[in-house]
Amino acid sequence: MEEEKTIISIRGLRHSYQEGDEMKEVLHSVDMDFYKGEIVIIMGPSGSGKSTLLKVMGAQLTIQDGDVRIGDFSLKGASPRQLMEIRRHLGFIFQSHHLINSISVLQNVQLPLAFDPTATAKTSKERALKALATVGIESQAFKKPSRLSGGQRQRVAIARALIRKPAIVLADEPTASLDEKSGREVVEIIREMAKTLGVTVVLVTHDNRILDIADRIVKLVDGRIRE
Ligand code: ADP
Ligand code: MG
Numbered sequence: 001m002e003e004e005k006t007i008i009s010i011r012g013l014r015h016s017y018q019e020g021d022e023m024k025e026v027l028h029s030v031d032m033d034f035y036k037g038e039i040v041i042i043m044g045p046s047g048s049g050k051s052t053l054l055k056v057m058g059a060q061l062t063i064q065d066g067d068v069r070i071g072d073f074s075l076k077g078a079s080p081r082q083l084m085e086i087r088r089h090l091g092f093i094f095q096s097h098h099l100i101n102s103i104s105v106l107q108n109v110q111l112p113l114a115f116d117p118t119a120t121a122k123t124s125k126e127r128a129l130k131a132l133a134t135v136g137i138e139s140q141a142f143k144k145p146s147r148l149s150g151g152q153r154q155r156v157a158i159a160r161a162l163i164r165k166p167a168i169v170l171a172d173e174p175t176a177s178l179d180e181k182s183g184r185e186v187v188e189i190i191r192e193m194a195k196t197l198g199v200t201v202v203l204v205t206h207d208n209r210i211l212d213i214a215d216r217i218v219k220l221v222d223g224r225i226r227e
Pocket of ligand 1: 017018026044045046047048049050051052053
């Protein structure tokens, strides 16, 4: 059997939000491991803590208690600069695409390269076109996002998430705003890219129509993992 290499390791992770004068704990000591190249779906009802878990893993929320390790790097106690560095190795896909409507599809996909010193205007355009080709919408490159369908816009978001060749993609309800057919296409593209590029995908959803794309399904209920 092929050796499984841990790429993300979560230990004793707790997270609380301030609610009035009190702290409300929404993640209760979560332990989880993710292996290189696998697609894991985290399922759970609304309010179970899925987005919070993804944000902590994505270095978008500070670790309060416990730890998340990405590769050899511990998010606990990392400086803002180190967190920014780690985010460069992560791709994010959200429910709403967060595309900018005043610029072209191509420019949206190029955005993550804006602060990348190794990307010139020419190479960044080439990479963006290639990423768009990967998700099958190269022909839409020069349109404004508002002229695309919901499914096409989500593909743009996938291309944008991939442009920096992340080792890990974190997807938060990527099919939530799509009809069944577009949702299907989007998750199949996510699966395809994960398998061809060796990307680890952690996808949270409560859409049980897409569970078959996962290598592994984990349940999160009331802030606790139930395998
Ligand atoms: P899910 O993504 O599974 O729907 P969330 O992680 O968004 O769950 O939310 C888990 C719980 O934390 C919910 O009860 C939600 O109301 C609460 N919550 C989420 N974000 C915040 C926040 N920024 N401030 C206070 N409470 C929050
Ligand atoms: Mg959520």
